Amino acid sequence: MAMNAQGRPSAANENISTPMVETFTGNRALVIEESLIFEKEAFAQTGVDLPEPEGLEDALGGLERAEPIGLPGLSEPETMRHFVRLSQKNYAIDMGPFPLGSCTMKHNPRLNEKMARLPGFSDVHPLQPTSTVQGALQVVHALAHWLKEMTGMPAVAMSPKAGAHGELCGMMSVRAAIEARGESETRRRVLAPESAHGTNPATAVQCGFTVDHIPADETGRVDLAALKEKLGPDVAAIMVTNPNTCGLFERDIRAIADAVHEAGGYFYCDGANFNAIACKARPGDLGVDAMHINLHKTFSTPHGGGGPGSGPTVLSAALSPYAPVPYVVERDGAYELVERLDQAAADGTHADSFGRMTAFHGQMGMFVRALSYMMSHGRDGVKQAAEDAVLNANYVQTRLRAEMTSTFDGYCMHEALFDDRFLKDTGVETIDFAKAMIDEGYHPMTMYFPLVVKGAMLIEPTESESKEELDRFCDALLSLARRAKSGDASAFKASPVHAPRRRLDETGAARKPVLRWRPELTRAAAE
Amino acid sequence: MAMNAQGRPSAANENISTPMVETFTGNRALVIEESLIFEKEAFAQTGVDLPEPEGLEDALGGLERAEPIGLPGLSEPETMRHFVRLSQKNYAIDMGPFPLGSCTMKHNPRLNEKMARLPGFSDVHPLQPTSTVQGALQVVHALAHWLKEMTGMPAVAMSPKAGAHGELCGMMSVRAAIEARGESETRRRVLAPESAHGTNPATAVQCGFTVDHIPADETGRVDLAALKEKLGPDVAAIMVTNPNTCGLFERDIRAIADAVHEAGGYFYCDGANFNAIACKARPGDLGVDAMHINLHKTFSTPHGGGGPGSGPTVLSAALSPYAPVPYVVERDGAYELVERLDQAAADGTHADSFGRMTAFHGQMGMFVRALSYMMSHGRDGVKQAAEDAVLNANYVQTRLRAEMTSTFDGYCMHEALFDDRFLKDTGVETIDFAKAMIDEGYHPMTMYFPLVVKGAMLIEPTESESKEELDRFCDALLSLARRAKSGDASAFKASPVHAPRRRLDETGAARKPVLRWRPELTRAAAE
Amino acid sequence: MRYLPLSEQDRQKMLTVVGAAQIDDLFADVPSDALDPEIDLPLHAGELEVERSLGSMAARNRTAGEGAFFLGAGAYKHHVPATVDHIIQRSEFLTSYTPYQPEIAQGTLQYLFEFQSQVAALTGMEVANASMYDGSTACAEAALMARRITKKTRVVLSGGLHPHYAAVTRTNSELVGDDVVIADPDIAGDEDIIALIDDETSCVVVQNPDVFGHIRDLQPIADAAHEKGALLVAVFTEAVSLGAIKSPGAMGADIVVGEGQSIGNALNFGGPYVGLFATRIKYLRQAPGRLCGETVDADGRRGFVLTLSTREQHIRRDKATSNICTNSGLCALAFTVHMTLLGEVGLRRMATLNHEKALKTARALKVIPGVEVLNKTFFNEFTIRIPKNSQTVIDALADEGVIAGAPGARLWPDHPALENIIIVAATECTTDADINALTSALTEELN
């Protein structure tokens, strides 16, 4: 059965007709319907002007592409309009709160975009002679320095392309370390809480490990005693998110680290929630061996509707020898790029590198943005941001507790976790509540994650929200909660009604997948 | 009584309640309500980080500003959100057709924006030594060359800031020429058709002339015979728009020019509609003495919600001596800027310059954009654009004649003129029809202009619209016309219902003008 | 051609629908011998080609950000936050027309209302309009407005008014038969403009800080003008100065006009800029330009519309207060966004920084042998006298990579007395290195 992103079914069977005034065009003033580029009968058009080829004799060896490709082309005005109209069907941070727990949707400064577009950064090739890219290498080196300082870790691998790739980097280092110890056959088990993000178990398996669960205690944290039970000579590592996915700081983090180290395992910390503690506390002081940092969360690079991200991974002294190539080293003012394993071995810093994770040197475009953000904020600003993020989350948690049921008592860190107990017997489910938020002008919070909490609603406002904005947000949610309790379930089931689309049939989408414009038509049209 | 932009009352008295589902926030999903920056209680905030002043002793002579100013400051995320939310309440070319007759709302290429932002153009000061701005002067000179070639006129004044300013430039030249002839006391009358754009008579008066009307014939054009009647030794000039504001080409243009010249007057041609004939016909071949060109219409520089524009004005040999300073001359590869009247006199090209119209040298930012457009299109593209613009207008005119009444028979040029006869006895007025278009996702056409046509609807699609887009547009208008005739007037009176706002009370706005946020509050808040 | 959506097939189909055999049937009214002339211009070109040729022109200009730069005199090099340029490029702002259909133009209308409110607060006046072309044309319009209000025909311009502003105002006022008196420039800053005001005077136009940088107390001038039934038109070319100096409104001005480029807008070699225009409510109906006002919609929700258009050309035609139509909308947006980021706190700090940079520059210059700083008071711009022709020195320094300021010889060609002065401006962008570059180059040049 199809699931929505948060692991809950969403069929559009509640066919409550909209009270909207119909129009001939189907448009609603500024909400304009837009067809697919493939439906515009434009297979003979183009929106670029290129010079006439000279008609030289080719050297394609008789393998030229004869058959039509089936790619529509639109003039520039049509193209602009097509994508502008599409964009207007999206919600975005620049429009309002985007309180997705665990996603850290914070403000994306445009200065970052401007800096990343300096030709000196954007128009540089990764394989240019290093003498011609000293400034680019300087950026990588400077960012690495900021990350190491902020985390208190001795090394950082810059090439991972996103958080999950950073997890891969960290766990590959663990795997390499264990192999170096000759224990690769015996140490196969990785422990992770059930509340972990899906990428954690998926990563462990991709590194050839098996996954076993760490039980949680009633306060939403790792159950230290139970963890110790689970530890043993077959445990390669634990993967713990801190602050964890319930928005809580793992109080026993040092004891956890000690226990794991005692058992001969490594401590992988999922750093997706680093925004809560950046410049407030350093993983390096807490016994962590590896942690990825989502630059697209903590350090303000835009999510871009799903990516690109960047996941530099800091490593402890124990794991740093296994870090991937390439990496940048500075020797009296000059920056060098270490790409070769023999160089690495000689160079010493990452003597037993496990190899290469990606072509080239990582997400340079994101590095520039993150560095621009860090320089702008400085250590004082980053710390203030962490404090404001935590304060905002607690403010929302406190205000919403008036009508909603929060899962754990006490303060939270950067995100506030609620469950669906307050909706009991209302006929309204978490997903209905979330969809009703859409009509009110808000993006829903993360739903049904972490999986350990029934009907979870995980709210992360980040530091980018003003008090005024948070108050409006809380007022709206409290009103919805009251309406739900007043027994107006049908309104929730029908929602959203004001969005460009009402609820979509995800079950149907998965049952008969249509994943591209009908190829037969493409071909026909192209011929 | 207040008038709407096209000279018709628009009171919001038809208080038909919307059938919309109410929300607690007043937002409707992606349509988000936004308060004024002044209402955010942010008089002590700022969204910029500036270094600490050193605290030097000032040299302000005791005139420092002590009292609070009352300017709110918002953090960067709040600022971004504020203006993004506002922007989403606008319609724009990039969203769909903007068929405002006489306004030439065509595609604005982003290449132009990119070029105008090259630091070499945007970060250059108008008073730099000319040796340091040769490239900037080259742009002015190159654009002037394109304009003279396309119009077949010997001279062009580049400094006018918009079309109306160009009219001023042209009529000032006329005034100067007449003074040079010693007739400034006698030649005081300027003739213009009633169909003329308001800027024409306003400009004439600003130049110290009086305005008299040129009668039109039943085909919507200047009545040549009647014009000759009106001509005389007291006539300084005629101001005729060609193609005219009914979207028709003045067939007798040469006869008109001859008649005026015979009478000792000059022929000012309003070039706002030049898009219809650019590279198809040259005003210089038709007897024109002066014509402004709206770069923000014909040459694709963006309207920007009301400006900035640019109105270079081409001049005949008879008027070119009186052109304003400054202007650019090229002497063997080097560009010079003639700013002084004595230089101009010596230089000879504009020996009797009437002086200066503006500080500095005109709308450089617009020059770059227009030149970028011209180079991209080339003479062939500009001509094709004129042909497509005229074809699109005729296509729309032909299709809409099925249900709507077009004012004149035969072909039109770049815009199609309709009137409200097809709405007779329906209870629906031109303005109601236009507002209903808004719900259908379209910006209305120009209404109630030209004034000579009752309930005028002037539709200018421009060459930027695809056939597909025009067909959708026509289908929508034809459906509305049929609905109007079917007697569904109340729906029209109630429209728009889907827009961010319904009809606004313009009458009330003018009766008790509120033109700024309440100052007393500003002051209070600031204190 | 990439900007043209119609395909050849489309054109044929459409010609058939309109019943024309070929396109030129639609151009039948054009004299046939004038149709399709030979035009000696290039054919269309791709983006890459256009970028290369315009790029090469851009590369021939020395940018303000490139090194030591002390040129002001009506346009100023300030830092504009990236947010500003991002917002003004949003399709919904950039590619919309004048907000004549308020139901789908609230974005433009609300920022215009905010712009008017900011300008009114900044100038200390009661109302402001939705912008003019630039400071100089706003100045000319102010003189014409004063004429309409006072029904008098003599315009008195201070010698401290930017010479371009004076020239533009004269051109326009003389057209309607006014006589225009321009006081002699007083570089020492002791101009006695009051003496020139008489009973025929419609207005006296005074810039503050004046073009030489002197800061003036406008109150006495306002009082004198009012006594004679004339209006005081206060002018500024550096909007940032209003963050440090007493507002013209507080010093009795009746109309305040100025250049808004400094806030949110780039130098752009002189344009587009944004003219600020503010006045007192009692004079409102004589004001030129667009006005945005608050109102309600059919559901009673607050909204904004263009209002009092009975003053404007499109309604009142030959009785209009001005012929202006298109104004500087998008530049006004840039102004509003930047000012929203600054707020009072940021503007005041920015002003202080500008003043301090100028103080340091003046301090560094006045010790150079031969250089005389003429100002007792100034904001971020002041005047020096040197023993050589200013244009010659400016050009020489430019070759050394230093843009030293605005030469009197260029701004006042017919005032030999001003031949040897340079107007020097500093802003928050000025660095100590810039100041050193200037002083050493000038020292060099002068001995």
Next chain:
Amino acid sequence: MRYLPLSEQDRQKMLTVVGAAQIDDLFADVPSDALDPEIDLPLHAGELEVERSLGSMAARNRTAGEGAFFLGAGAYKHHVPATVDHIIQRSEFLTSYTPYQPEIAQGTLQYLFEFQSQVAALTGMEVANASMYDGSTACAEAALMARRITKKTRVVLSGGLHPHYAAVTRTNSELVGDDVVIADPDIAGDEDIIALIDDETSCVVVQNPDVFGHIRDLQPIADAAHEKGALLVAVFTEAVSLGAIKSPGAMGADIVVGEGQSIGNALNFGGPYVGLFATRIKYLRQAPGRLCGETVDADGRRGFVLTLSTREQHIRRDKATSNICTNSGLCALAFTVHMTLLGEVGLRRMATLNHEKALKTARALKVIPGVEVLNKTFFNEFTIRIPKNSQTVIDALADEGVIAGAPGARLWPDHPALENIIIVAATECTTDADINALTSALTEELN
């Protein structure tokens, strides 16, 4: 701090509401000795200061657009229309999250559907996913997918596969216990990869054009692979080549992966790029990454959603087909916008221009004494052999302002045989002047 909306008063008020005395009450769970460590990093800075320091770093890099540039080998210098960069900077695209709430993410979802459709058409495959990180990681995922499908554990990599791609694929496949065979690079283009395929082989991975530029007929390899129950994974690093060369789908590939940077994306010193991933419907449920599918909403209107997420980590966790979560969404948008502008007509012409520039470059190089062009066939990239160490020559030419290509010595440090080869790429941006600069500099260097 300009990014933080809370004022000090706000913070105080909010602390009161949450019932905390000071902010650190909220951090009580953090070991107190670890709280608020000394951190040796700079304090916050203004935009101007940040622009200056990052600007000076940028100024230290030689840009591709600056002069003669013939470097490809996995990343290519193409012209990207201004429209592309404008659209991807729209707030609604740039600052939105993964489209998990389809009702307010149709913009992202529809372009992803269009992207998938374009990629499928371009590769000649039945389905494509919503993007991977880049070509190299897509290649590694393809090998893992082949393993899941065939249940075999031997991965055969062509010697013509980009060495970085080979390294990444090996790293990942070996982790799950596969054995990875990499054929020796055959610079002449006569590699017999078929000989390496056996019954244990899960897939054979072949790049076309290969890293040396040779164009290969994949059909025989596909047939041989299928015979042994192995899959053919076809790889490309230059997406533009698909506008000229027979599609991998038409030559029997089972999985097609490649780098999409060439369309719509800048060089960016190596990232972010966009990995393209396409396959046959029958293998769909083993595919990694997000998929966007068509459906209807409650009113029956067409809409799009992320679908088949049961393959993905957030649902299937340790049974997921991959751990990928964030992908290259915005780069995919850039690809889609540029491809929409190009269309088939534009893409084919762009490809022809690229090929012709390469033909001219090869023609000019092969007459240089000591230079040997090794390719019989190529698209926009080919390989030359020179009598000197390639890295040395490349560095020397760089000092002359010419970026001549990718040195074999750098890409294959452990293959002395490849020490003297250079991989030379040309694109539509290459000019005759560039070619002349290259030939004269190289001639110079070689004698």
